[in-house]
Amino acid sequence: MKRGRIELGDVTPHNIKQLKLLNQVVFPVSYNDKFYKDVLEAGELAKLAYYNDVVVGGVCCRIDVSEGQRRLYIMTLGCLAPYRRLGIGTLMLQHVLNYVEKDANIHCIFLHVQVSNDGALDFYRNFGFEVVETKEHYYKRIEPADAHVLQKTISKS
Ligand SMILES: CC(C)(COP(=O)(O)OP(=O)(O)OC[C@H]1O[C@@H](n2cnc3c(N)ncnc32)[C@H](O)[C@@H]1OP(=O)(O)O)[C@@H](O)C(=O)NCCC(=O)NCCS
Secondary structure, eight states: OOOOOEEEEEOOTTTHHHHHHHHHHHOSSOOOHHHHHHHHTOGGGEEEEEETTEEEEEEEEEEEEETTEEEEEEEEEEEOGGGTTSSHHHHHHHHHHHHHHHOTTEEEEEEEEETTOHHHHHHHHHTTOEEEEEETTOOSSSSSOOEEEEEEEOOOO
């Protein structure tokens, strides 16, 4: 495919249906109304990715606070299959990395990836993510049900 223009844009009430459709196509897990309500409040933690003005990707994150630590959790980061390997995933993840860079209180990014998802594992390893744990029976309705926890520690000066 000839390389086109790739951009990120905000998620708004006007375009959130596109994010829903995209996530339905890209992920085997379905997300409920609460997920999308929160996404609308997430500001820079949620973005749509456009390829020549067409929505082809999306990223949704939240801040997780546990044991007194603030961490960024990537809930979804996905791109439509025909538009993969064009750098769209990289642009979305770079946006997340830039966000974390600016927030002195976030030292870590993490996410779950189905153990069979070799492409995503390769993608995240490129950016310095490591498998820190494997959770058995993490997913309820998909096979394999196990998930790797991928994590990247951000060193701050
Ligand atoms: C993982 C995903 C987001 C990658 O998006 P993408 O737009 O294809 O990623 P990029 O084009 O930026 O890839 C950057 C690099 O990651 C690596 N990579 C990406 N996909 C890969 C794959 N399927 N196999 C091996 N390496 C891969 C490559 O090194 C690639 O660089 P290259 O194309 O120059 O070789 C995409 O495959 C996807 O949407 N998958 C389904 C959703 C998902 O599983 N998300 C992860 C859990 S949130």
